[in-house]
Structures are given as structure tokens and as C-alpha cells.
Amino acid sequence: MTSAKPIRILALDISTNPGFAVLEVKRLKSGPRVNLVHVTSVSTTSQSPDSHRYSYIEAAATMVLHEHGPFDVVVREHYTKGRNKRSTQTVFGAWAVIDLALGKYGYKADVEITPTTVKKDVTGKGSASKDEVEAGVRRILSLPADFTFRTDDESDAVAIGLSYLVREKIIKPGRRNDGALN
Secondary structure, three states, X not given: OEXXXXXXXXXXXXXXXXXXXXXXXXXXXXXXXXXXXXXXXXOOOOOOOHHHHHHHHHHHHHHHHHHHOOOOEEEEEOOOOOOOHHHHHHHHHHHHHHHHHHHHOOOOOOEEEOXXXXXXXXXXXXXXXXXXXXXXXXXXXXXXXXXXXXXXXXXXHHHHHHHHHHHOOOOOOOOOOOOOEO
């Protein structure tokens, strides 16, 4: 028996190979249950013109919005600058087209969380490696051993959503819950 309406979260790890995660939280009398509803990523190549890359990213974002909405909150990792000018430009280009897709469906990114905070909330340490972040995500969601993330961008997107839930005090940092993959 649920005590409140489920919360649906779209979590974004934005880059030129973005990850998208949809989490749903059901508030049960026994405590919150976090379900991983959907996770995906897209891969682009620097060999393609930026216009092609951005069109593909926007299409992927639109597909996730269309197929898995509505959402109560949209959260993304905070980004300030990349390794160099070109890296920064391409990430902000991806950011812009994802914002465009969000806007078409009446959404905007509600929350941004720093990478260090995401790592700390999911693993207990702000300097965690990609493998440690994935392990934290697996532990918190109790994912089956045969579940595979295709990319780090996918596990990072899920981690961003989980970090939001920690920030909002819906779940406790690093704590295992009864979540399942739908």
C-alpha cells in the first residue's frame, strides 16, 4: 500500500554521449522503493559534424521524454568547463539541445548536482572512480548480477538521480533499498 503518489525523476548525464535514466520512487509504509524504469545512452563521434551529433542527441532526449514521461523532476549533473575550449563547446551544445527537447515537453532542468556530490552520495567518497560509482548504484538499487550498463554515462545518469533522492532526504546515502528494474 502506498502512502503518496510515486515520484518520477528524469536524470541526465549530459555530454556528447549523454546518459538518460528514469527512476520512480514509491513511498511505502516500509520505506521508499526506488525502481529503475529506464536507462539508455547515445553515442556520437567527433568524426560527425556537430549538427548531426546535436540532432541525434535531441532526438534521443525527445524519445525518452515521449516514452517515459511525465516527470516530477528533471535533474542533471552540474557542468562548468571541460578539458579544453572545444570540449566545453560540445558539451554546452549537447546541453542546449537537451534543454530544447525538455522545453518542447514543458520541462526544464529543475536541479543541478556537482559531480563530487553525486559520487559522495552514491559511494561515500567524492573522489570515487567510475567503477565505484557503478558499484554504488548497483548496491543501492539491488540490481541483479546479470544487469549491464552499456556505458559509464548510463550508470552516471542513474547516480545523478539517486543523488537527488539523497539531497531531498527521500533515501539515505549509499543505503540499499528494495528497488528493482521494471
